[in-house]
Amino acid sequence: GNSVTQMEGPVTLSEEAFLTINCTYTATGYPSLFWYVQYPGEGLQLLLKATKADDKGSNKGFEATYRKETTSFHLEKGSVQVSDSAVYFCALSTNFGNEKLTFGTGTRLTIIP
Amino acid sequence: KAGVTQTPRYLIKTRGQQVTLSCSPISGHRSVSWYQQTPGQGLQFLFEYFSETQRNKGNFPGRFSGRQFSNSRSEMNVSTLELGDSALYLCASSLEGYWTFGSGTRLTVV
Numbered sequence: 133g134n135s136v137t138q139m140e141g142p143v144t145l146s147e148e149a150f151l152t153i154n155c156t157y158t159a160t161g162y163p164s165l166f167w168y169v170q171y172p173g174e175g176l177q178l179l180l181k182a183t184k185a186d187d188k189g190s191n192k193g194f195e196a197t198y199r200k201e202t203t204s205f206h207l208e209k210g211s212v213q214v215s216d217s218a219v220y221f222c223a224l225s226t227n228f229g230n231e232k233l234t235f236g237t238g239t240r241l242t243i244i245p
Numbered sequence: 246k247a248g249v250t251q252t253p254r255y256l257i258k259t260r261g262q263q264v265t266l267s268c269s270p271i272s273g274h275r276s277v278s279w280y281q282q283t284p285g286q287g288l289q290f291l292f293e294y295f296s297e298t299q300r301n302k303g304n305f306p307g308r309f310s311g312r313q314f315s316n317s318r319s320e321m322n323v324s325t326l327e328l329g330d331s332a333l334y335l336c337a338s339s340l341e342g343y344w345t346f347g348s349g350t351r352l353t354v355v
Contacts, residue, residue: 164342175346232301233278233344234290238288
């Protein structure tokens with residue numbers, strides 16, 4: 133079956149530090165990959181996506197590249213801000229838009245001023 | 246453009262009762278899915294509907310059920326509530342492959 137393994141948290145960084153949150157996956161076929169973010173008391177917001185190998189998703193300074201050879205989709209940001217504090221979820225779907233999302237366990241990120 | 250609307254936002258129920266949660270998708274979206282989020286189990290898929298038909302179902306007991314109406318609005322029902330059903334229930338809708346989530350209904354069973 134499909135699965136997503138995500139870097140365990142929590143992660144605490146100082147403002148302007150470099151961020152990496154690791155995500156690897158197991159899936160049949162060619163999955164689409166996503167990063168979602170959840171702020172306190174809210175639902176999930178789509179942060180970025182990639183639908184095929186070597187695609188790079190990017191949004192709000194965050195980036196992730198779909199690496200088929202390593203089955204990975206690591207999230208990176210060059211300079212984090214306090215407002216980036218949230219829980220980040222890596223997810224996949226194997227039938228784009230027509231099938232459930234399989235989520236990782238989430239990584240709680242806290243940025244200290 | 247209005248997002249996915251879930252009602253109510255918070256709910257407190259007693260063990261053994263039943264509950265109905267509502268979800269209004271983004272206008273034009275025909276697919277709706279539901280997830281349960283708990284600290285211990287994370288995000289778990291409940292079911293997915295498309296044009297009033299259940300297309301996918303997660304591994305939950307029969308106490309959990311759902312439906313979708315002709316206007317794409319969806320409801321999920323949990324009967325005979327247990328303490329372990331306390332969770333954030335998230336609804337999402339999709340049009341072109343990207344799921345947009347609502348803010349969720351936080352259910353507390355006491």
